[in-house]
Amino acid sequence: MDKLRIHGGTALHGEVFASGAKNAALPLMAASLLTAQPVLLEHAPRLVDVHTLGELLRSMGVQVEREDSLLRLRADAVSRCEAPYERVKTMRASVLVLGPLLARFGHARVSLPGGCAIGARPVDQHVRGLRQLGARVDIEHGYLVASVPSGRLRGAHISTDMVTVTGTENLMMAACLADGETLIENAAQEPEVVDLASMLVDMGADIEGAGTSRLRIRGVSTLGGASHRIVADRIEAGTFLCAAAATRGDVTVRGCVPAHLDSLLDKLREAGASIDCGEDWVRLRATDLPAGRPRAVSLRTSEYPGFPTDMQAQFMALDCIAEGTATVTETIFENRFMHVQELVRLGARIAVEGNTCVVQGSGKLSAATVMATDLRASAGLVIAALVAEGSTCIERIYHLDRGYEAMEHKLAALGARIERLR
Numbered sequence: 001m002d003k004l005r006i007h008g009g010t011a012l013h014g015e016v017f018a019s020g021a022k023n024a025a026l027p028l029m030a031a032s033l034l035t036a037q038p039v040l041l042e043h044a045p046r047l048v049d050v051h052t053l054g055e056l057l058r059s060m061g062v063q064v065e066r067e068d069s070l071l072r073l074r075a076d077a078v079s080r081c082e083a084p085y086e087r088v089k090t091m092r093a094s095v096l097v098l099g100p101l102l103a104r105f106g107h108a109r110v111s112l113p114g115g116c117a118i119g120a121r122p123v124d125q126h127v128r129g130l131r132q133l134g135a136r137v138d139i140e141h142g143y144l145v146a147s148v149p150s151g152r153l154r155g156a157h158i159s160t161d162m163v164t165v166t167g168t169e170n171l172m173m174a175a176c177l178a179d180g181e182t183l184i185e186n187a188a189q190e191p192e193v194v195d196l197a198s199m200l201v202d203m204g205a206d207i208e209g210a211g212t213s214r215l216r217i218r219g220v221s222t223l224g225g226a227s228h229r230i231v232a233d234r235i236e237a238g239t240f241l242c243a244a245a246a247t248r249g250d251v252t253v254r255g256c257v258p259a260h261l262d263s264l265l266d267k268l269r270e271a272g273a274s275i276d277c278g279e280d281w282v283r284l285r286a287t288d289l290p291a292g293r294p295r296a297v298s299l300r301t302s303e304y305p306g307f308p309t310d311m312q313a314q315f316m317a318l319d320c321i322a323e324g325t326a327t328v329t330e331t332i333f334e335n336r337f338m339h340v341q342e343l344v345r346l347g348a349r350i351a352v353e354g355n356t357c358v359v360q361g362s363g364k365l366s367a368a369t370v371m372a373t374d375l376r377a378s379a380g381l382v383i384a385a386l387v388a389e390g391s392t393c394i395e396r397i398y399h400l401d402r403g404y405e406a407m408e409h410k411l412a413a414l415g416a417r418i419e420r421l422r
């Protein structure tokens, strides 16, 4: 298993380009199941999760080809409407094939994902919404076995119990081919949901309200192909900005959408960083912080446009070396503090109280061997390692490879002393 070795203490300087967003690429790839026409996705990141979903789609009969950063998908000969346990257990987002398969083919067999490192993460809202659209969904031998008794899904008024990103995406995709109008209330407003809606509209779907909590979808009988550029990865961009702030560097992230980073940029400003934005770039400077260190900043995760849970671990790493004490409250997932014990191994002073961490900033961290536990936790450890004194070894970085494209190369280009040990 690969490891990362990071020699801390170097400020990051320079420019880095944001990749296409993992969390947009996955639903966009799943949406290719809604049409027999080709779907072209530009700016597709090279990530293990993208590869995993590509393999799943291939196993169903979808043609999936990659040419550099272009992904070409064509679902004109789907022979198997099934997502087996072996794939879903490695990537929960595989459940995104359920809505499109049901809508176009009228049946699907998708394994239940089971638990994951950051919490129970059920898919009950996906199932409930699909039932409201007229699907029959049973659980048999660990699988969701779904069919459409009337032959075609029918529009419905759906209100999800909580805001769910992939739940909204699954239901939105299903509703595009349903008979009549669907309303989805309490819909997720994340930029990745908007990106998906925008490609679906290009494919011929009739969707209003993307980016608000209320989606109105009028079903159409067929959808065509599309050529779409995947939105920039705001979490990757945010991770580089946190790393720049923690190392007291000066970094410009290009090819991003600054508006998607608003809640994070506010917190980084509060920490003392100076931030400039252009149309598609953000520059963060933390080279002359008033106190010589960032200020500790408290935060509470919430749905977009609030502070993203996917940035919580990275910001906590920044708080670990800040001046003062901060509280970090996680409201989206019940078990998303697995990085805390690893940060403590690097010398961080963190107390966990329920869903809140009290982080007492300390002037320095010291290198140790630590273990990555999930995707964003790993990114938090990378940031801590970049400031820790000495050489930190991060084990199990396959988590990082699921969601960060060429992270060590991008960091090395910014001056980090980082290497992958195979």
Ligand code: UD1
Pocket: 022, 023, 026, 092, 093, 119, 120, 121, 122, 123, 124, 125, 126, 127, 162, 163, 164, 165, 166, 167, 192, 309, 310, 332, 333, 334
């Ligand atoms: C997506 C993102 C993930 C991000 C998360 C929250 C993708 C591929 N992944 O995950 O990176 O951390 O949004 O922003 O886009 N829930 C239920 N029942 C459901 C669905 C969700 O109880 O049927 C709960 C979850 O357990 C969680 C909360 O709702 O507590 C939000 O989860 P959700 O938005 O669905 O996360 P994902 O879509 O899986």
